[in-house]
Amino acid sequence: MTRFQEAICEKLLLSAAWTSGSIVVFIFAFMLFLGLPLLSGGHFFSLLTAHWAPQQGSYGILPMMAGSLFLALLGLLFSFPLSLGCACFISVLGPAKLRFLLRKVVELMTGIPTVIYGFVGLFLLVPLVRDIFGRGGLSLLSASLMLALLIAPTMILFFCDSFDRVPRSYLDAVDAMGGSKVQKLLYVMLPNSVHGIAAGITIALGRAVGDTLLALMLAGNAIHIPHSCLDSARTLTSHIGLVFSADFESLEFKAIFACGITLYLFTAVLVLVVRGINHRLRRPL
């Protein structure tokens, strides 16, 4: 192959990389362009803080932001202890065969479609919640329980990876001093993988906020700021899915670009946080 062909191929590969990368910028620019009427009128920031009352001409997305955050944090609250326990089981505590088995189950979970979680949640979990609490079948509680299952594999696999990165010599030192498995885990592995755990939680938070189907199918979609776990709520993501049928030129429709831009920026910030954590991780101690 000639030098000329080599150069051509390199340029082709380079352009593929830039094309893929520019899609990210393109998506943002496109939403910004279509949401421009919101920005130019100084509406954008009032949209973020106002309530949703279409009759009075107020299209604020504050209730949806509250709903998204409430749901994601509640899901994380259920999921984190579970995930940490499972990750510890897989990495250290369980018997060898069960560890392998649980790991395979967790990997299988990453392949289960979100819509299946929603479907089963709707016909299995929602009646259960309604029976136990008397109300609130379609509520933040049902949605967040299913969400906890959805984001658990992300966290578990991430935690396991960060446990695996603890230097071998540290673990040998504990073994040499006669420490038990659980002591090794609690006093050496956990303190040494705090960064990895933080990164895992951040990524899971991103997934929780970005999830649409569970919120749409299980959270009930009422537009108000939720006050308890049994309240129904609407998230930014399900709002985008729902307002869809409205007239394209209306301000009501334009408000979903505010939702889209907010979600985009939020996930971008989370990516920055994870990168910051990983950067500190790579720095020698």
Added chain:
Amino acid sequence: MNRFFEIFFVIWSWLSALCLVGAVAAILGFLCVKGFPALNVELIFGNTEPLSALLLQKQVFDGLFPAIVGTLCLVVLSVLLAVPLGVAAGIYMAEYAVGYVKTCCDFLFDILAGIPSIVIGLFGFTLAVFLHKNFSDQVYPCFLISSISLAFLVLPYIVRSTQISLEEIDPAIRNTALALGASRLQNIIHVLLPRALGGICSGVILAIGRCAEDTAVIMLTGAVAIAGIPRSILGQYEALPFYIFYISSQYADQAELMRGYGASLILIMLCTLLFLVAFLVRKRIAYQAFYKA
């Protein structure tokens, strides 16, 4: 005190493992118990003859056949769009990129992987409206727009799996051909890519799974409840995950709900199958199959 805490921690770990496995078993068990009775030829083909439906001679009205075909077509087109671009970008990132180009692209791919799928769906929808207004009245949210949006969604998976499987190749192997006088590109084509094939393939299979299961994107970009087999890339279409979503909120009677259970069971079997294939491929079967005949 510490002693108690240690014991508590062990018990907690066992409990969470049990809890997780229990939850997954409950989900799968529930679907199997409810879905198996619905699983038969009629579920897929309705009242139409299976053979004539498969040969596209007759339309299937009350079966899942159009939804399954829609999902398959969607997966094929999206992956065809995403794989060449993604693999090329991944090769560049692993083998050529240095300095600020690498940092910059790395960051962009991280963001792309993090964007919620509904935002990509919103982008696809506005793209369709934009094209409709400015270029052609023929363009509506349609099959093509869905495929492009889904391709954007899975692009980072393919880029990352290509990049990682190239980067983790042993430096000794990486430098051998170069030392023998091969050029950089020859080294990539004849040495590195065959080695990385398993990783790349399992990335592609994961991307297929992601395309098959995603509902948020297609919900906004042209999937509808009843459309028949997709006839043109500018037409609307049915898809399995959207059908499940639609049934869950709009079912009229028990029979439709049963069809929803059946559809869920089919989708989950499809995704589990893809997962198993990805698992086998990662064990270097791809390399053996393609290069060591």
